[in-house]
Structures are given as structure tokens and as C-alpha cells.
Amino acid sequence: MGTATGRLTGRSALVTGAGSGIGAVTAELFAREGAKVVVADIDETKAAQTAERIREDGGVGEPFAADVSDEAQVADLVEFAVASFGGLDVLQNYASERSLVGRDVFVADADPSVWSRQLGVDLMGCVLTSKHALPHMIRAGGGSITNATSLAAWLSLEGRPAYATAKAGVIGLSKTLATEYGKQGVRCNVIAPGHIVSPATEKMYSARQTEVMLDHVSAPRLGRPDDVALAALFLASPESAFVNGHVLVVDGGMSAYAPMVPSFRRLAADETRQ
Numbered sequence: 001m002g003t004a005t006g007r008l009t010g011r012s013a014l015v016t017g018a019g020s021g022i023g024a025v026t027a028e029l030f031a032r033e034g035a036k037v038v039v040a041d042i043d044e045t046k047a048a049q050t051a052e053r054i055r056e057d058g059g060v061g062e063p064f065a066a067d068v069s070d071e072a073q074v075a076d077l078v079e080f081a082v083a084s085f086g087g088l089d090v091l092q093n094y095a096s097e098r099s100l101v102g103r104d105v106f107v108a109d110a111d112p113s114v115w116s117r118q119l120g121v122d123l124m125g126c127v128l129t130s131k132h133a134l135p136h137m138i139r140a141g142g143g144s145i146t147n148a149t150s151l152a153a154w155l156s157l158e159g160r161p162a163y164a165t166a167k168a169g170v171i172g173l174s175k176t177l178a179t180e181y182g183k184q185g186v187r188c189n190v191i192a193p194g195h196i197v198s199p200a201t202e203k204m205y206s207a208r209q210t211e212v213m214l215d216h217v218s219a220p221r222l223g224r225p226d227d228v229a230l231a232a233l234f235l236a237s238p239e240s241a242f243v244n245g246h247v248l249v250v251d252g253g254m255s256a257y258a259p260m261v262p263s264f265r266r267l268a269a270d271e272t273r274q
């Protein structure tokens with residue numbers, strides 16, 4: 001991921017969902033770039049493992065186990081970050097409820113408990129962490145919040161409506177936060193990964209489905225967690241001081257083309273073979 005240049009030196013960061021995948025790689029990158037990082041995850045063991053990797057790498061990382069859908073736990077998490085590092089400058093929300101895949105089905109069969117958990121973690125998690133982080137950021141004169149959405153927010157996956165709705169809500173929430181708190185120096189942006197190979201997506205998609213993903217990326221390879229982490233670093237760092245309310249798509253061009261392009265490619269390949 002290149003040589004660290006201290007782009008977050010002196011900053012205190014809180015990363016949720018940092019026990020795995022994109023959140024873990026982001027927490028590790030931010031620590032390498034000089035941030036002191038609270039590694040938050042509902043999975044205590046995974047949070048501890050990420051924090052351990054940060055320390056082995058010479059960085060500062062403190063694990064904290066919390067369920068982001070529970071306000072009391074979020075309040076404790078933010079207080080822990082502020083008490084550990086004397087403030088909170090950067091908030092990164094990657095926590096996502098992945099266990100509902102298969103139960104988040106077509107709307108005619110919707111299970112309200114599935115919807116409430118998906119929205120509770122993926123959307124309300126961003127609301128609650130922001131709610132508790134904002135007073136500290138405002139008091140310090142500013143901060144940067146980045147929330148993870150998905151292409152699913154505007155390109156239907158057909159069959160994961162609660163996830164799509166939660167991720168669409170993240171965009172509305174983030175633009176509102178950008179507007180409400182921008183004058184006080186707090187920026188809020190959104191990161192929208194396309195298909196990124198992570199422990200979650202490796203479980204979610206078969207090898208053949210992953211091949212289809214590659215077919216739909218306008219890049220020579222699939223996305224990696226560090227592709228997203230590097231974009232998140234820009235949004236967290238002072239280099240993006242005037243970027244607020246933006247949705248940064250990191251998808252290798254997956255959402256850039258007209259829907260018929262892959263079919264045209266296949267037709268052209270068939271014609272070449274004939």
C-alpha cells in the first residue's frame with residue numbers, strides 16, 4: 001500500500017466494523033499514517049486481533065467491543081475513544097450485519113425482524129456513532145465522518161431489499177450531516193465500494209458468481225479492501241478539507257457503463273469465434 005507519509009499524524013480515529021475486511025484494513029492503514037485508532041467491532045476477538053496487528057506494526061490501536069445498534073454501547077465506545085486519545089477527529093463507519101443474507105428476501109416475504117436488524121446496524125449504527133461523536137468534534141473545531149454505503153443503494157441486487165434500503169439511508173443521512181454540521185467544521189462523506197473481496201463477500205458469493213463480478217469490473221482485477229481504505233484515507237485527511245457530502249465510488253468502473261455493454265462484449269466474442 002505504499003510508504004506511510006503521516007497523513008493522519010496527531011489524529012484520533014474510531015473505526016467500526018474494524019475486526020474484518022475493509023474496516024480492519026482501514027484501521028491498519030490509518031494507524032500507519034499516524035492516527036491513534038480505536039478498533040471497534042461487535043466481535044471482541046476480531047477487534048483485538050486487528051489492534052494487535054496495529055501494535056506489531058508500531059502503531060497505536062485500542063480494541064473495543066460494541067454493538068453499534070445499541071446506543072448505550074455506542075456512548076461507551078465514543079467515551080472510550082475520547083478518554084484514550086484526548087478527543088475524536090475521525091469516525092469511519094463500516095459495521096454491517098452480514099448474517100441476514102438469505103433471510104433478507106423479496107419484499108412480499110419480508111420479515112420485520114430482519115429489516116429492523118439490518119437498518120439497526122447499517123443505518124442506525126451511523127446515526128448513533130455520529131450523534132455521540134459530533135459534540136466532541138464540534139468542541140474541537142471540526143472532524144471527518146465517513147460512512148460506508150454500497151452500489152446496492154442505487155443499483156438493485158434483486159433480493160436484498162433491507163440491505164439496499166439501509167445503504168440508501170446512509171447516503172441521505174450523510175448528506176444531511178454534511179449540511180447540518182459543515183459550518184462547524186465537521187465533514188461527512190460516503191464511501192461506496194463495488195465488489196470488494198473480503199471475508200464477507202467470499203462467503204456470500206460462489207466462485208462462478210465472483211467470475212461474473214470480474215466480468216463486470218472495468219479493471220484487470222477485482223477490488224481489494226486496501227482500494228477502499230486508500231480512498232477513505234483521502235476523505236479522512238486534511239487533503240479533502242473542502243470535500244463534504246460527497247459519495248466516493250470505489251468500484252473499478254462497475255457502475256460506469258450502460259447496462260448492455262457486457263452483452264455487447266459477449267456478442268463481439270461470439271462473432272470473433274464464428
Ligand SMILES: NC(=O)c1ccc[n+]([C@@H]2O[C@H](COP(=O)([O-])OP(=O)(O)OC[C@H]3O[C@@H](n4cnc5c(N)ncnc54)[C@H](O)[C@@H]3O)[C@@H](O)[C@H]2O)c1
Nearest residue numbers: 017019020021022042067068095096148150195196198200
Ligand atoms: N465487501 C464489499 O464488496 C462491499 C461492497 C459494498 C459495500 N460494502 C460495505 O463496506 C463495509 C465493510 O464491508 P466488509 O465486506 O469489509 O464486511 P465484513 O463483514 O468483512 O466486516 C463487517 C464487520 O462489521 C462487524 N459488525 C457486524 N455487526 C456489527 C455491529 N452490530 N456492531 C459492530 N460491528 C459489527 C462484523 O463483526 C465485521 O467484523 C460494510 O458496511 C459493507 O456494507 C462492502
